[in-house]
Amino acid sequence: MKDEPGSTNLFTKLDSVFIRKEPFGLVLIIAPWNYPVNLTLVPLVGALAAGNCVVLKPSEISQGTEKVLAEVLPQYLDQSCFAVVLGGPQETGQLLEHRFDYIFFTGSPRVGKIVMTAAAKHLTPVTLELGGKNPCYVDDNCDPQTVANRVAWFRYFNAGQTCVAPDYVLCSPEMQERLLPALQSTITRFYGDDPQSSPNLGRIINQKQFQRLRALLGCGHVAIGGQSDESDRYIAPTVLVDVQETEPVMQEEIFGPILPIVNVRSVDEAIEFINRREKPLALYAFSNSSQVVNQMLERTSSGSFAGNDGFLYVSLLSVPLGGVGHSGMGRYHGKFTFDTFSHHRTCLLAPSGLEKLKEIRYPPYTDWNQQLLRWGMGSNSCTLL
Amino acid sequence: MDPFEDTLRRLREAFHMGRTRSAEFRAAQLRGLGRFLHENKQLLHDALAQDLHKSAFESELSEVAISQGEITLALRNLRAWMKDEHVPKNLATQLDSAFIRKEPFGLVLIIAPWNYPLNLTLVPLVGALAAGNCVVLKPSEISKSMEKVLAEVLPRYLDESCFAVVLGGPQETGKLLEHRFDYIFFTGSPRVGKIVMTAAAKHLTPVTLELGGKNPCYVDDNCDPQTVANRVAWFRYFNAGQTCVAPDYVLCSPEMQERLLPALQSTITRFYGDDPQSSPNLGRIINQKQFQRLRALLGCGHVAIGGQSDESDRYIAPTVLVDVQETEPVMQEEIFGPILPIVNVRSVDEAIEFINRREKPLALYAFSNSSQVVKRVLTQTSSGGFCGNDGFMHMTLASLPFGGVGASGMGQYHGKFSFDTFSHHRACLLRRPGMEKLNALRYPPHSPRRLRVLLVAMEARGCSCTLL
Numbered sequence: 001m002k003d004e005p006g007s008t009n010l011f012t013k014l015d016s017v018f019i020r021k022e023p024f025g026l027v028l029i030i031a032p033w034n035y036p037v038n039l040t041l042v043p044l045v046g047a048l049a050a051g052n053c054v055v056l057k058p059s060e061i062s063q064g065t066e067k068v069l070a071e072v073l074p075q076y077l078d079q080s081c082f083a084v085v086l087g088g089p090q091e092t093g094q095l096l097e098h099r100f101d102y103i104f105f106t107g108s109p110r111v112g113k114i115v116m117t118a119a120a121k122h123l124t125p126v127t128l129e130l131g132g133k134n135p136c137y138v139d140d141n142c143d144p145q146t147v148a149n150r151v152a153w154f155r156y157f158n159a160g161q162t163c164v165a166p167d168y169v170l171c172s173p174e175m176q177e178r179l180l181p182a183l184q185s186t187i188t189r190f191y192g193d194d195p196q197s198s199p200n201l202g203r204i205i206n207q208k209q210f211q212r213l214r215a216l217l218g219c220g221h222v223a224i225g226g227q228s229d230e231s232d233r234y235i236a237p238t239v240l241v242d243v244q245e246t247e248p249v250m251q252e253e254i255f256g257p258i259l260p261i262v263n264v265r266s267v268d269e270a271i272e273f274i275n276r277r278e279k280p281l282a283l284y285a286f287s288n289s290s291q292v293v294n295q296m297l298e299r300t301s302s303g304s305f306a307g308n309d310g311f312l313y314v315s316l317l318s319v320p321l322g323g324v325g326h327s328g329m330g331r332y333h334g335k336f337t338f339d340t341f342s343h344h345r346t347c348l349l350a351p352s353g354l355e356k357l358k359e360i361r362y363p364p365y366t367d368w369n370q371q372l373l374r375w376g377m378g379s380n381s382c383t384l385l
Numbered sequence: 386m387d388p389f390e391d392t393l394r395r396l397r398e399a400f401h402m403g404r405t406r407s408a409e410f411r412a413a414q415l416r417g418l419g420r421f422l423h424e425n426k427q428l429l430h431d432a433l434a435q436d437l438h439k440s441a442f443e444s445e446l447s448e449v450a451i452s453q454g455e456i457t458l459a460l461r462n463l464r465a466w467m468k469d470e471h472v473p474k475n476l477a478t479q480l481d482s483a484f485i486r487k488e489p490f491g492l493v494l495i496i497a498p499w500n501y502p503l504n505l506t507l508v509p510l511v512g513a514l515a516a517g518n519c520v521v522l523k524p525s526e527i528s529k530s531m532e533k534v535l536a537e538v539l540p541r542y543l544d545e546s547c548f549a550v551v552l553g554g555p556q557e558t559g560k561l562l563e564h565r566f567d568y569i570f571f572t573g574s575p576r577v578g579k580i581v582m583t584a585a586a587k588h589l590t591p592v593t594l595e596l597g598g599k600n601p602c603y604v605d606d607n608c609d610p611q612t613v614a615n616r617v618a619w620f621r622y623f624n625a626g627q628t629c630v631a632p633d634y635v636l637c638s639p640e641m642q643e644r645l646l647p648a649l650q651s652t653i654t655r656f657y658g659d660d661p662q663s664s665p666n667l668g669r670i671i672n673q674k675q676f677q678r679l680r681a682l683l684g685c686g687h688v689a690i691g692g693q694s695d696e697s698d699r700y701i702a703p704t705v706l707v708d709v710q711e712t713e714p715v716m717q718e719e720i721f722g723p724i725l726p727i728v729n730v731r732s733v734d735e736a737i738e739f740i741n742r743r744e745k746p747l748a749l750y751a752f753s754n755s756s757q758v759v760k761r762v763l764t765q766t767s768s769g770g771f772c773g774n775d776g777f778m779h780m781t782l783a784s785l786p787f788g789g790v791g792a793s794g795m796g797q798y799h800g801k802f803s804f805d806t807f808s809h810h811r812a813c814l815l816r817r818p819g820m821e822k823l824n825a826l827r828y829p830p831h832s833p834r835r836l837r838v839l840l841v842a843m844e845a846r847g848c849s850c851t852l853l
Contacts, residue, residue: 007784022767113586120582125795146821190829200829288818301488304812315843318472319812329591343790346770348779352754355612363656363666365442374450
């Protein structure tokens with residue numbers, strides 16, 4: 001919350017110069033269903049810390065959590081400054097007609113556009129945490145078992161319903177040969193021979209998402225898994241091979257426990273493939289060679305990047321989490337959240353007297369005035385102007 | 386036939402090929418901008434004189450010098466700004482490399498206004514180029530002379546595979562905005578800001594909008610009227626009032642107004658002589674449309690000082706209006722001209738209430754000998770920027786961010802803030818491919834003990850207050 005001092009030039013040496021953090025006012029947080037506590041509370045922490053009043057619109061899809069957020073959470077906060085509003089797309093649309101001073105949205109790019117368009121009518125700034133298809137490049141120069149462990153953990157966590165999960169693998173046919181048995185081994189290790197009975201595997205949030213995912217199981221060929229159970233909204237940890245770029249599983253964000261493998265012949269081809277598509281929220285590259293990892297990093301763009309692992313960085317509050325392009329705008333976590341929900345107001349407090357010093361800037365002008373002013377404005381040795 | 390299609394495709398391809406990535410390339414562009422300013426100084430001064438009757442002093446101070454300063458700052462700091470920022474790690478990532486990498490967005494659109502047509506074009510351009518983007522520049526068609534210089538002369542100093550100037554009015558700009566950009570930087574009115582943001586939303590393009598508002602100027606009873614008059618007048622009549630951060634109206638008590646008026650008259654005479662129209666130091670209104678709009682405002686309240694106008698010269702005298710009602714046009718729209726209305730309030734509380742009933746402005750000013758009064762106004766209001774006891778000097782400091790809030794805008798720039806505005810900050814974590822045993826803790830099947838260990842490992846190192 002502290003004022004941040006700024007550096008001065010010669011003309012402002014006697015002034016107090018600082019950046020003051022101010023709350024925007026009334027903030028709207030629209031939260032998703034996949035991590036309904038985390039993705040509601042973490043933005044809320046920032047909004048409250050920054051001194052805003054908050055309207056929270058939790059997801060109506062994660063009904064269990066919605067109830068707790070609506071009925072229990074307000075009891076712990078000052079309700080003159082905090083409210084939970086409930087509803088589906090129609091109610092949210094009506095809510096968005098109102099004016100807010102900041103809107104923080106987590107969800108799909110499609111709805112992100114709707115939110116930003118509504119915000120534009122009131123010139124309301126926004127942070128949009130969206131999604132995308134997060135590529136996961138696996139180099140030939142790798143230990144397949146290590147890669148399988150890491151990719152599988154991050155893919156099947158929360159039954160794949162994670163915006164930063166690896167969405168698809170890019171690797172050579174040779175690597176694929178080695179990866180498949182390793183992935184099977186990992187899946188068995190993690191979830192047992194009957195994953196449906198493992199306590200460590202999640203379920204799909206609702207029927208609509210389940211049906212969508214079950215349809216994706218028809219793409220390419222099932223190499224591992226492929227089972228589903230409608231009564232349980234269960235989809236087995238699945239790996240698909242022989243998928244075409246045009247198939248639905250390679251067109252939409254999967255958001256489920258299905259991992260397609262797409263073949264490329266080289267890291268260059270992988271980079272080209274990635275760059276033909278929308279910038280993703282996350283990008284992964286696995287290789288024993290740090291050069292290959294760095295090449296991936298240098299020649300692509302994404303919200304965030306991890307070499308040789310999955311989204312462990314979300315646990316690091318010192319890095320900002322956010323998208324770029326279709327995967328979003330703005331960022332948060334830790335201090336970045338506080339800053340997101342604060343207006344940074346530049347302040348200069350000059351003494352009311354000492355008018356003689358200011359005289360130099362007044363007309364009528366002479367060459368001398370001009371020179372002196374130019375010099376004065378440029379006088380700070382590292383901050384010219 | 387879409388006039389912009391080819392240009393945009395060409396620039397995207399150049400970006401895709403990686404032309405703008407190296408520090409050397411970017412520095413060369415910035416040096417090109419520097420040479421553009423240096424080699425065309427007279428041409429630029431002439432253009433500003435033609436468009437706005439800017440004096441050499443104003444042109445130099447508020448257009449050329451500021452632009453040059455930003456170029457120099459960027460050149461000096463480019464590599465430091467481009468560097469990966471390493472960040473503190475937790476126990477789980479101790480052996481890893483964790484950093485924030487700055488990346489260009491890609492194809493950036495800068496839409497520039499007419500009031501400081503060189504400064505408000507070049508300063509964002511410096512940031513966009515320093516950050517490694519390809520840039521499409523849409524200068525204002527209203528400041529015609531500068532538009533010509535920017536379209537015909539500026540491109541010669543930059544790599545034209547990565548930079549283009551497009552021309553046109555509202556209709557062409559609308560068509561341009563249908564295209565997809567990776568960032569849009571707009572300076573102009575709130576009304577058009579909404580149009581830009583709505584267009585950007587269709588492509589999920591992030592924006593910075595530098596807009597405007599009515600910037601209040603509170604003048605306390607506890608003041609030296611002459612000092613205040615000097616300071617307020619200079620910032621109000623600079624560029625004939627066509628400044629987004631100029632004090633738009635004064636709030637003071639009737640008693641203060643009595644003392645302020647003669648002081649303002651004295652200041653105006655001192656600055657511009659007995660016949661301001663013949664002073665070389667007073668600008669002119671940009672065009673007929675703005676002139677007519679301003680002339681109509683002269684009918685609000687009563688003219689206390691000035692009030693003369695000359696259509697053939699687009700001249701409006703430095704004017705002070707009194708007895709204005711909140712409902713009159715002069716108190717409804719951003720004035721953007723050399724007219725200063727005074728509105729009476731009986732106390733600083735009433736002033737604050739008045740200010741807070743209205744949209745958050747781009748700038749807010751408070752004059753008082755009492756620092757307590759100044760701080761009270763600061764604390765109880767919000768605005769893009771704030772200055773106590775002076776005008777928009779805060780804008781000359783490139784170490785401070787410049788931007789609006791609410792209807793006065795979103796985002797900020799100047800100095801490093803420009804570079805950051807035009808960069809995507811990409812969180813990066815580089816781990817080792819080996820040492821898989823350490824990861825075993827996180828894999829299922831799980832146990833409560835393992836969970837406890839993991840939670841400790843995720844805690845920020847050495848900071849007991851960051852519990853995840």
